[in-house]
Amino acid sequence: MQIQYIFELIGTLAFAISGAMAGDERQKHDWFGITFIAFITAIGGGTLRDLFLNSYPLVWFNDMNIIYTIFLGILLPGLFYKYFVKLRTTLMLFDTLGIALFTIVGLEKAQSLGANDFISVVMGMFTAVMGGVIRDTMINKTPTIFVEEIYATACIIGGITYLILDDLGIDRNINFIISGSLIAVIRIIAVKFNLSLPKFYK
Amino acid sequence: MQIQYIFELIGTLAFAISGAMAGDERQKHDWFGITFIAFITAIGGGTLRDLFLNSYPLVWFNDMNIIYTIFLGILLPGLFYKYFVKLRTTLMLFDTLGIALFTIVGLEKAQSLGANDFISVVMGMFTAVMGGVIRDTMINKTPTIFVEEIYATACIIGGITYLILDDLGIDRNINFIISGSLIAVIRIIAVKFNLSLPKFYK
Amino acid sequence: MQIQYIFELIGTLAFAISGAMAGDERQKHDWFGITFIAFITAIGGGTLRDLFLNSYPLVWFNDMNIIYTIFLGILLPGLFYKYFVKLRTTLMLFDTLGIALFTIVGLEKAQSLGANDFISVVMGMFTAVMGGVIRDTMINKTPTIFVEEIYATACIIGGITYLILDDLGIDRNINFIISGSLIAVIRIIAVKFNLSLPKFYK
Numbered sequence: 235m236q237i238q239y240i241f242e243l244i245g246t247l248a249f250a251i252s253g254a255m256a257g258d259e260r261q262k263h264d265w266f267g268i269t270f271i272a273f274i275t276a277i278g279g280g281t282l283r284d285l286f287l288n289s290y291p292l293v294w295f296n297d298m299n300i301i302y303t304i305f306l307g308i309l310l311p312g313l314f315y316k317y318f319v320k321l322r323t324t325l326m327l328f329d330t331l332g333i334a335l336f337t338i339v340g341l342e343k344a345q346s347l348g349a350n351d352f353i354s355v356v357m358g359m360f361t362a363v364m365g366g367v368i369r370d371t372m373i374n375k376t377p378t379i380f381v382e383e384i385y386a387t388a389c390i391i392g393g394i395t396y397l398i399l400d401d402l403g404i405d406r407n408i409n410f411i412i413s414g415s416l417i418a419v420i421r422i423i424a425v426k427f428n429l430s431l432p433k434f435y436k
Numbered sequence: 437m438q439i440q441y442i443f444e445l446i447g448t449l450a451f452a453i454s455g456a457m458a459g460d461e462r463q464k465h466d467w468f469g470i471t472f473i474a475f476i477t478a479i480g481g482g483t484l485r486d487l488f489l490n491s492y493p494l495v496w497f498n499d500m501n502i503i504y505t506i507f508l509g510i511l512l513p514g515l516f517y518k519y520f521v522k523l524r525t526t527l528m529l530f531d532t533l534g535i536a537l538f539t540i541v542g543l544e545k546a547q548s549l550g551a552n553d554f555i556s557v558v559m560g561m562f563t564a565v566m567g568g569v570i571r572d573t574m575i576n577k578t579p580t581i582f583v584e585e586i587y588a589t590a591c592i593i594g595g596i597t598y599l600i601l602d603d604l605g606i607d608r609n610i611n612f613i614i615s616g617s618l619i620a621v622i623r624i625i626a627v628k629f630n631l632s633l634p635k636f637y638k
Numbered sequence: 639m640q641i642q643y644i645f646e647l648i649g650t651l652a653f654a655i656s657g658a659m660a661g662d663e664r665q666k667h668d669w670f671g672i673t674f675i676a677f678i679t680a681i682g683g684g685t686l687r688d689l690f691l692n693s694y695p696l697v698w699f700n701d702m703n704i705i706y707t708i709f710l711g712i713l714l715p716g717l718f719y720k721y722f723v724k725l726r727t728t729l730m731l732f733d734t735l736g737i738a739l740f741t742i743v744g745l746e747k748a749q750s751l752g753a754n755d756f757i758s759v760v761m762g763m764f765t766a767v768m769g770g771v772i773r774d775t776m777i778n779k780t781p782t783i784f785v786e787e788i789y790a791t792a793c794i795i796g797g798i799t800y801l802i803l804d805d806l807g808i809d810r811n812i813n814f815i816i817s818g819s820l821i822a823v824i825r826i827i828a829v830k831f832n833l834s835l836p837k838f839y840k
Contacts, residue, residue, distance in 0.1 A: 264787045266794075281690070283704050286483070288492040295757050321714040353497050371574050373784065380575065390468075391611045490683070530713040555699050573776050582777065585668045 237407050238339065241414075243343025245304050245335030249276040249365060252329040255318065256369065271369055273310045275332075276300075278365030283340050283357050287347050319346035326425060329378075333362040334417040337389040338396055338410050355393035362389045384424035439609050440541065443616075445505050447537030451478040451567060454531040457520065458571070474510045477534075478502075480567030485542050485559050489549050493622055528627060531580075535564040536619040539591040540598055540612050548578025557595035564591045586626035594619035641811050644744065645818075647707050649739030653680040653769060654711025656733040659722065660773065676712045679835055680704075682769030687761050691751050730829060733782075737766040738821040741793040742800055742814050750766050759797035766793045788828035796821035 254268050277294050284292050293327025294300045311318040316323050341359025343353040363379050363386050370377040379386045396413035400406070423429065455477025456470050479496050485492050496502045513520040520526050542563025546556040565588050566583050572579040581588045598615035602608070625631065657679025658672050681698050688696050698704045715722040722728050743763025748758040766789050767783050774781040782792045800817035804810070827833065 266787070266791050267784050270783065271789070285487060285689060286494055286497075293692055295690075295753065298754075298756070301756060349497065350500075352500070352503060367574065371576075371780060372578060372771065374775075374778060374780060376576060379472065381470050383468070386472070387468050433633060445737065484733065487689060488696060488699075552698065552702075553734070554705060555700070572777075578776060578778060579776060582671050586762070589670050 238342065241335045241410065242339050243299060244285040245411065246276050246300055246303045247333050248328045248335070249332035251302040251311055252325055253365070253369060255307045255311050255325050255328075269305075269308055271373070273304055273355050274369045274372070275365045276307065276355065278368040279303070279336060279361040280340065280365075282321045282364045282368075283344065283361045284435060286360075287344060287349065287357065289343070289347055295435050329366070330418050330421050333385070333389055333421070334392070334414040336362040337392050337417055338414050341393050341396060342406075342410075344384075351397055355390060355397065358396075359389040362386075379412060385421065385428055388417045388420040388424070391420060440612065441459070443537050444541050445501060446536065447534050447541060448502055448505045449509045450530045450537070451507040451534035453513055453520075454527055454534060455567070455571060457509045457513050457527050457530075471483050471507075471510055475506055476571045476574070477567045478506050478509065479623065481538060481563040481565060482567075482568040483532045484570075485546065485563045488562075489546060489551065489559065491545070491549055497564065523547050526556075531568070532620050535587070535591055535623070536594070536616040538564040539594050539619055540616050543595050543598060544608075544612075553599055557599065560595040560598075561588050562592040583603060584627070586623065586631055590619045590622040590626065593622060642746065642814065645739050645814065646743050647703060648702060649736050649743060650680050650704055650707045651711045652732045652739070653736035654708040655715055655722075656729055657769070657773060658712045659715050659732075672729045673709075673712055675777070677708055678768050678773045678776070679769045680708050680711065683740060683765040683767060684769075684774040686772075687748065690764075691748060691761065693747070693751055693755065715797065733770070734822050735826050737789070737793055737825070738796065738818040740766040741796050741821055742818050745797050745800060746810075746814075751800045755801055759794060759801065762797040762800075763790050763793040766790075786829070788825065788833055792824040792828065793822045795824060 239378055253272040256271065256275065277292075277300070284290070331407045336372040339358075341354045341358030343361075345358035349357060361375075367377040367379060392413045395416055396409055399409045399412060404412070452474045455474035457479070458473065479494075479502070482495055486492070541560075543556045543560030545563075546559035547616040551559060565579075569579040569581060594615045597618055598611055601611045601614060606614070654676045655677040660679065662677065681696075681704070684697055688694070705813030741762040743762075745758045747765075748761035753761060767781075771781040771783060796817045799820055800813055803813045803816060807817070
């Protein structure tokens with residue numbers, strides 16, 4: 235439990251950083267805009283999951299640690315901007331860390347609320363990608379899930395892997411690390427080698 | 437009850453087909469993108485209705501038939517693509533079948549949960565059109581409800597007709613077919629003759 | 639209570655007018671489009687707040703006065719269009735009245751449902767701005783919160799002011815007027831003198 239909570243905070247930090255920097259990329263956002271976008275990126279997916287699962291109160295309503303973590307994620311790239319931008323792939327790496335952790339966090343929460351396997355995997359993927367989807371839709375960008383072809387797919391593969399290993403009796407914390415790492419590795423390989431899924435209709 | 441469930445599955449199939457083909461029209465979606473769009477088209481409106489009415493669990497969370505039906509709706513145009521595309525109006529016809537069935541399904545569900553007449557008609561229209569609205573907003577298209585002028589209006593007329601006939605004591609299943617057909621006929625006539633509503637402010 | 643209900647209806651009227659006229663500005667909406675946009679502007683923020691706070695039934699589901707007020711807000715600019723458009727700043731003024739009233743209405747509702755101070759201020763701002771955000775996202779416009787830089791910020795300052803004055807024991811109705819006026823004044827000054835917030839990352 236403790237470890238999973240730490241994973242959730244790290245995922246939140248990663249998404250807040252990626253959200254704040256994504257907002258900045260567009261160059262036109264003031265501090266409110268940046269803050270708003272960082273929040274949506276970090277909590278949008280989990281909020282949607284909780285609405286769908288009727289799980290109240292929403293995580294960020296009663297846990298100020300989540301809020302502080304998001305503000306930290308907004309401040310960090312402001313303070314160390316040069317270092318964050320120099321690494322060309324920084325934004326992608328933080329986003330990858332975010333989706334890897336949030337997929338498993340979301341899946342486990344859905345399971346604990348009694349969702350079946352299919353819904354749990356979908357809710358894991360939702361937790362990971364929907365914050366970014368809502369953000370992109372709001373700033374009129376095409377959501378990453380439609381542009382980077384192996385993105386949500388990595389979350390789904392990681393989610394299914396987690397369920398299979400769970401059935402095999404693997405310890406939950408170890409399983410979290412294995413399945414989460416798988417998601418990150420799949421996405422990084424896909425981005426590096428520019429892999430894509432086949433078109434469905436020819 | 438049984439008959440209405442079948443209507444719901446047919447509506448889901450129609451929307452999944454129309455969603456999958458709408459995704460494909462844009463040419464840039466891979467199989468994940470197509471699947472995602474088909475799902476949103478088929479369940480977006482009903483999900484929004486259930487969130488608004490506090491009706492849990494969401495329909496698709498506990499009923500795998502809905503899920504299988506959507507996957508069938510994605511597969512069919514893939515397998516018989518030539519036949520689906522040849523008919524120029526195919527996409528419109530499936531979408532029309534979807535809004536006709538979902539308007540009444542949504543209205544009845546809202547009524548059964550104690551909503552008043554106004555809200556029931558609005559929820560019927562929402563169930564029918566909001567899946568498409570969410571989909572179009574996400575892929576940065578102008579939602580059909582703003583482009584095709586007699587679209588949501590057909591749903592509203594059909595919904596009001598259903599309520600009137602229900603007050604007159606018409607059997608629910610017969611009423612379903614009458615009011616649903618009315619929606620389909622209004623829309624098909626509007627598209628065929630390019631009818632539009634008057635502008636409000638001159 | 640009575641007074642706050644009147645404030646809520648006035649805010650709803652202001653937002654419905656601003657929504658109907660915003661729709662019209664784009665020139666391509668028929669009466670359904672105008673009505674839809676006016677509704678979303680007027681009830682979108684409050685609906686999102688209620689979903690987040692698990693507060694059911696949604697305000698507009700059981701209170702037909704809200705519905706009648708929105709229809710009035712759609713009719714008024716239709717009947718007196720010349721007068722509404724001549725004043726160049728009319729749209730802005732109605733929108734400002736809307737955000738001022740809705741911020742405090744939303745904050746008070748969140749508080750009464752047990753939300754902490756941070757969440758109450760955020761929910762107040764949400765109630766005020768999210769209707770417009772959803773509307774703008776749907777018609778593919780960049781949301782005002784990203785364009786007009788001191789907009790949501792005014793709501794946040796007003797909300798914090800309300801909490802401080804409330805702690806000091808100021809009467810709720812008087813506090814409502816003071817904090818609401820502050821929001822309106824800040825925004826009007828910001829628009830008049832074209833003030834903006836600093837960019838966060840340099």
